[in-house]
Amino acid sequence: MRIPNAAKPFLVAQYRILVAALTLSMFGTGVWLIAVVFQVIDLGGGPVELSWVVLGSSLGLVAAVLFGGVVADRVPRRTILVAVESTRTAGAAVAATLSLTGNLELWHLVVIATILGCADGFFYPAYSALLPSVLPDEFLLAANGVEGMLRPVIMQAAGPAVASAIIAVFSPGVAFAVVAASQALAVGGLVIMRHIPVEREPRDGHPVRSMLSDLGAGFVYMVRTPWLFGTLLYASVLVFLIMGPIEVLLPFAIRDVVGADDAAASYALALASFGIGGAVGSLIVASLRLPRRYLTIMVLLWGAGGAPLAIIGFAQQLWLIIAAMFIVGFSYSAASVVWGTLLQRRVPSAMLGRVSSLDFFVSLVFMPISMALAGPVGVAIGNAPVFLIAGLAPVALAVLTIVIFRMPKDELAHPLDQVPEPVERTE
Structure with missing residues (x-):
């Protein structure tokens, strides 16, 4: 079977x-x-x-x-x-x-x-x-x-x-x-x-200095690994551009469409659509093999997949906003599944914990900054221009990231799309 x-x-x-x-x-x-x-x-x-x-x-x-x-x-x-x-x-x-x-x-x-x-x-x-x-x-x-x-x-x-x-x-x-x-x-x-033991690296000296040295080694590895540094840099900008509008301005954009009385229920529906899109995107990617052009597809999913945010500020029907959130959730989660897999397959096991923490840290640092700025910027220039920037800027930046960090060349030099052999039940 x-x-x-x-x-x-x-x-x-x-x-x-x-x-x-x-x-x-x-x-x-x-x-x-x-x-x-x-x-x-x-x-x-x-x-x-x-x-x-x-x-x-x-x-x-x-x-x-x-x-x-x-x-x-x-x-x-x-x-x-x-x-x-x-x-x-x-x-x-x-x-x-x-x-x-x-x-x-x-x-x-x-x-x-x-x-x-x-x-x-x-x-x-x-x-x-x-x-x-x-x-x-x-x-x-x-x-x-x-x-x-x-x-x-x-x-x-x-x-x-x-x-x-x-x-x-x-x-x-x-x-x-x-x-x-x-x-x-x-x-x-x-x-x-x-x-399961870890692959321990040799380390000597004071425990605090040793831990700080290990932390510094993680940063050095990130900066010296172009595909990793480029993706983390792009992801940090992406979080900064889209999370504030979604978390702060989306409820008000929905209120302007449906009115104050129905805003809460409609906002919950939009968030549910985002979550369902994420679940569907994750499941579909889980059902496929890693594509040969994994870096290019991943970054383009993050960039182009967020483009529907551009219509939220101009939408006059709730269903458009719900559909846009579904697509954003789908593409964001699909790309994130590929990203997590790349870390686990291309980062050395002895370095994986530190690199994973750097990945998590990027989101933690830029998310509150994005949310803090979204409200004042929305008041200053309006919600529609903010959503327009949030939707379109990541697309252009995705293309630049792919070109600057030579991701097509890198992914072809490090193929991860081998077809697995049939596997028996493992205990």
Whole structure:
């Protein structure tokens, strides 16, 4: 029986355990995002108080992610994931206990969110670096596609839906308890995975200097690797150009089309379309082989795929905005699946944790800047010109990136499109 490409990673027993733990972790995160909001409201807080909790999480993430990459190249990645999920379990359990006993205060949530943000900074580099140790190269594209599909379905849809139902019937404290249980199950799954050692690099001297040296080596590798540096540079500009308009100006563009009374529901529909597009794009890429022109196609997907943003500021019908968001979500996720696979296949294993953390750091740094500027710029020149720039500028920059960093020549010199041999079930 012919097995679809997207399902082939599930032939590997260790991957089945890993993806089950990842699903539980994403579910818990989705529940946590909603539970925190309603817990702040129950404490009498509003947007300002919620912003303190979100800020704590963001600062913890930014502070930890680069060093998370260094640690991922020094410590067994499974061990890191167990530590991260254990920290999430403990944080959610403390929040649940304090909430259910009536002792929770806002500063407790800020501290817990900051600690969980730091834990998240260690998760992504460790997971990204662990995956190539679990799966053969030909399965990595499909595995990254599965992750890209699970994120909107589990973390952005299922988790929040369950959280809303629990809070409606019980309380945010019960939702926190569900988070703790979900993360504890994820710990259990990771614990039973087999131990996979890291490819340790020789290092001597003071531990702090050694870690800083490792971090510097990651930056040097990035700058001296043209395809990697060019893609990260383009991705940082892309995040800066599109995330602010989507996160800040999109609700107002929709309000101008449908009116204030229907704006909230229509905005939720647009975000759902973006998430569904991302899930579909990830699934389709997971079902295919990596194309021969993988760098060119990836960058063009990011660039041209965002072009529909240009019509949002001029659209007079809601369906146009929803369709545009679907296409943007589809192309962005499809390209991101290819990108994650390239890191895992072309970056040396001993360097992969650091490079993955640099990739994550780019998004973290430029996203808040984009959101901070989008509002004032939209007021100054109008929403329509901002969306026009967000849609069209990445297309031109994508072409320049491909040409300047000679990506067509590079991808032909390093082909990754070999057809895999038939694979038997692996235990």
